[in-house]
Amino acid sequence: MFSDFFTLRWGKGQRSWLDAHNVTAVVALPYHAMITYTGLITLAVMYMPWPILANYGQSAAFEEDAYGALPTSEASGRPIVLAPIDPMVDAATRQWAGTPPRTLVIRHPCDAAATVMLTRARTNRLNALGTSITYSGASGDKLSQSPSPGAAATTAGVLLGLHLGAFADPLMRWTFFVLGLTGSAMVATGLSLWTVKRSSRSSWGLWLVERLNIGAVACLPAGMAAYLLANRLIPTEIPNRAGLEVDTMFWVWFGLAIATLARPVRRAWIETLAIAAFLFAAAPLVSIVMTDRGLIQSLSSGDWLFASFDCALLAIAGLLSFTAWRIWRSSE
Template sequence: MQFRQVQATLHSWFGIVVLWSVFLIFFTGSIAYFRTEINLWSKPENFLYLKASPSSLESAQVAYDYLNTHAPDAKRWRVNLATSRMPFNTLEWQDQTSKYHKLQDPNTGLILTEGRESLGGDFFFKLHYSLYPLPDVVGRTLVVIVGGLFLIALITGIFTHKKIIKDFFVFRSFKGQRTLLDLHHITGVVTLPFYLIMAFTGVMIFFYLLMPMGIHQQYGENGIKKFYSEIQYSNVPKPAEDSGIQLKEFSIFSRQLPQQGSNGAVLEKFEVKNPNTAEALITFDYGYNKLITFNNPQFIFAANTGKNLSSERNLHPVAQISSATYGIHLGYYASQWMRWMLASLGLIGCIMLVAGALLWQRKRIKQHNKLSYTVVSYLNYFTFLGLPLATAMYFLANRILLASLEHRVQYELFIFFMSWIGILVIPMLVKMQKAIVLAFILTAFILWMTVFSPIFLSPQAFIFNTLRHQQWSVAGVDLVFIFIATGYIFACYYFRKIKMREVAK
């Protein structure tokens, strides 16, 4: 067997083994680029408080004062400050018994308690990297194994297509298997750099799950935290003197902080470890503007004296590679237009996966292998049509479930997974071709319902009102739903046109 034939075989089998899992990972990862906007969209009761945010230092002052009053004995505070994407402070703290997560109006200091309980966009982020709600270690291990196999499928795919550049400029429509092959080539070439980088960095981030022995040998059984602490700082800052236990006023720190970091970014978050103890430290982090690595401007103070502590970033090449790996994959550096580009590449790559799966399915027809054809056709339907439908149902559930419903998050997740599994009933009742058309129509209908249901349930969240008040982050989510629903209707029409041509032949 020739080298290229070996690569083609590896590409086919490694690809088909992980294809459906990869679709889930990249589909949810693409959505997760906008999880902040989705988080805001998912709590329409808070839209009444949407207004221009104060400066980042003023927002930090409001959050600091609230936590020092209401959570003085917490183990730590974490605060993400209000931005144009999320115009509320996000407060997190932990005491001896519980963890707390609250939204705060940075203008008034008011804690927003009326918002409905929802994971919002965080659900897709968790599903992307840990297959939530699986146990964290199990989910991450499965994701990194799938990522490694997919990386092999990508590399072998490069060797398989010897005319990869030439084929990029060829697309034969309405030609059945040739059309799928051309679509697979074109979308593959467009997204190849993106998918290679994301698959590689994703595997590198969770390297310790595939190769844990080095970490265990050097740092002990649970040494991953020690490893990341060492790789981030050359020396970990600590209070150098007995400084009492009372936190200093916020103005002591703000006077020592610049309005902008060295990269032009503003203050984005701060964290206080062991507040109101002798070991209290406060860390201020500026944004990742134009920075791929995690070496963003940072200032660390002894929280009880206001003394600026020296903290040297670890600039060793290995530390820089690790930091860049995280930065590239998570995309914190990305501006608004770049997030759109990254998400679009992720979804275009999903089209590549769909075309590849349908190619494999058609080859099973030629080989008259009914069992593998049936299994693959149902898996394709379940994944490529079921996951978008379940996603649409998740968003609709956010709008139609009562805001005061207890265990509301669990109901949203139940609706998501039951919708996903339930779609398999459709091809059991009707022929697969009709089932595909019905899935397109049903998904489009659910998205339209999601957009227009607030007319009766939460008028402040209706798209006409959010557009009128220039609440672009919120309105943008609904506009995307309208665009996708319209695209699904066109896809339905295109699919029927293809089938009519096949019947005519």
């Protein structure tokens, strides 16, 4: 595989696909190892909950022991005027050496027992487990802060930080993004090679795998684009709006995957990739009409974060369109 990395050949059919598979596997190998391992560790308590249940009975008791208990209080029923928030934010920022808070949670607002909890932002540090400080909502005095994490919690926080990449500057985040795309390309080329090598053997299993490949490689991106469109189109006042956005993604993903079952495999590839390209291209256009952070507004105001995101969506739409066109040309 490493020797093939230096012999990339274009326009050679299946040989080129194998070379592309090898290149995408090798060029980002350290990233693939890091993102896979940290993902497994981050979600360990989700897919292996039995040790926690056996020792603690419930996950809340484990989290309290591992990360410290969150402050709790009952409302007193005595109304007050909430203390100014800005001094609390400034005090927490100074204590965290200039790192601002990421979240602010007010419990029992306008009550004498009100509390204001600030959680440290994940930026500028590798440990993604944010420490917190709690202030009195009545007086603004500091009530408590989260305890210093132990070695195990710190290790878990660093692994989570590596996986999320919240510590990284824009260049590093773009690097992670491109390396992630190489991982997706590695999987897509591998799936394609597997089916192409067995295309001469007609069987029900091959038919099923071909449709599953389309569902994973083409239908899933279409669902992701539909999720972004739902975020822009569903009115903010609708209850459970966030849940509807997620539902939209799965409905589009599974709906297109089921539709491919009734189509010839090559036509299914072309049609699904074209739909995905249309949805990705539509997201920036809808942003221009439905929001005040569209591509034109972002470019005119110098907001390169939003502008680069919309440009990336258009680039993905172009790549999907080109892929659909190449498959169509090869079938002529």
